[in-house]
Amino acid sequence: MNKIVIATKNAGKVREFAALFAKRGIDVKSLLDFPDVPDVEETGSTFAENARLKAEAISHRFGCPVIADDSGLVVDALGGRPGVYSARYAGEDKNDARNIAKLLHELEGVPMEQRTARFHCALAVAIPGRPTAVVEAACEGYIAEAPRGEGGFGYDPVFYLPEKGKTMAELTPEEKNEISHRAKALAKLDEQWDDIMGGEGRME
Numbered sequence: 705m706n707k708i709v710i711a712t713k714n715a716g717k718v719r720e721f722a723a724l725f726a727k728r729g730i731d732v733k734s735l736l737d738f739p740d741v742p743d744v745e746e747t748g749s750t751f752a753e754n755a756r757l758k759a760e761a762i763s764h765r766f767g768c769p770v771i772a773d774d775s776g777l778v779v780d781a782l783g784g785r786p787g788v789y790s791a792r793y794a795g796e797d798k799n800d801a802r803n804i805a806k807l808l809h810e811l812e813g814v815p816m817e818q819r820t821a822r823f824h825c826a827l828a829v830a831i832p833g834r835p836t837a838v839v840e841a842a843c844e845g846y847i848a849e850a851p852r853g854e855g856g857f858g859y860d861p862v863f864y865l866p867e868k869g870k871t872m873a874e875l876t877p878e879e880k881n882e883i884s885h886r887a888k889a890l891a892k893l894d895e896q897w898d899d900i901m902g903g904e905g906r907m908e
């Protein structure tokens with residue numbers, strides 16, 4: 705089976721990529737399989753820059769094609785925050801529950817129609833000796849007033865999808881993978897896959 709390395713230690717992302725790539729007949733390895741690899745510093749000011757930094761650093765280290773995901777939550781009433789700082793919004797330990805608590809606190813008193821937000825995902829594909837490709841996609845919704853649901857990860861319990869009448873965390877994994885920012889970005893990669901890989905996508 706073909707394999708691809710995803711430059712992430714986020715178990716939620718790994719789970720979603722494993723399911724999304726399984727459909728494509730590709731087996732996923734992540735940095736959870738290589739715990740000694742240190743985190744790549746996310747010094748960029750955009751999702752695209754950070755995805756590129758992570759993909760190129762890990763591709764350089766491993767000498768093989770690597771995909772990286774930089775994603776986050778963009779909240780209009782907060783001027784776009786937490787944005788690229790989503791993982792560490794409430795502190796360096798990247799705690800989902802504390803990130804959600806801080807978000808709800810900052811949005812206290814903001815009426816529902818002004819709680820518009822989107823999940824954003826940038827995916828970078830770095831291949832030794834080739835230019836890095838970056839694609840981006842978003843998923844629109846609202847920040848709920850209280851968390852609901854057990855699925856997904858990160859901010860999913862407070863990300864409300866009006867067309868579903870549910871938060872992202874109330875969807876099944878299959879439903880999330882039909883509409884998420886990550887799934888949409890991966891669909892864009894699919895369209896460019898042959899060009900990006902240039903015949904080097906087949907890894908053993």
Ligand SMILES: O=P(O)(O)OP(=O)(O)OP(=O)(O)OC[C@H]1O[C@@H](n2cnc3c(O)ncnc32)[C@H](O)[C@@H]1O
Nearest residue numbers: 712713714773774775776777790791857858859860
């Ligand atoms: O950098 P890597 O190792 O990939 O892992 P990370 O958790 O630090 O990932 P990011 O830097 O891309 O930060 C993304 C944060 O945005 C949030 N996020 C991204 N995608 C999400 C999703 O599908 N559902 C809920 N929250 C999400 C979540 O809190 C993540 O911690």
Ligand SMILES: [Mg+2]
Nearest residue numbers: 714746774791
């Ligand atoms: Mg990160």
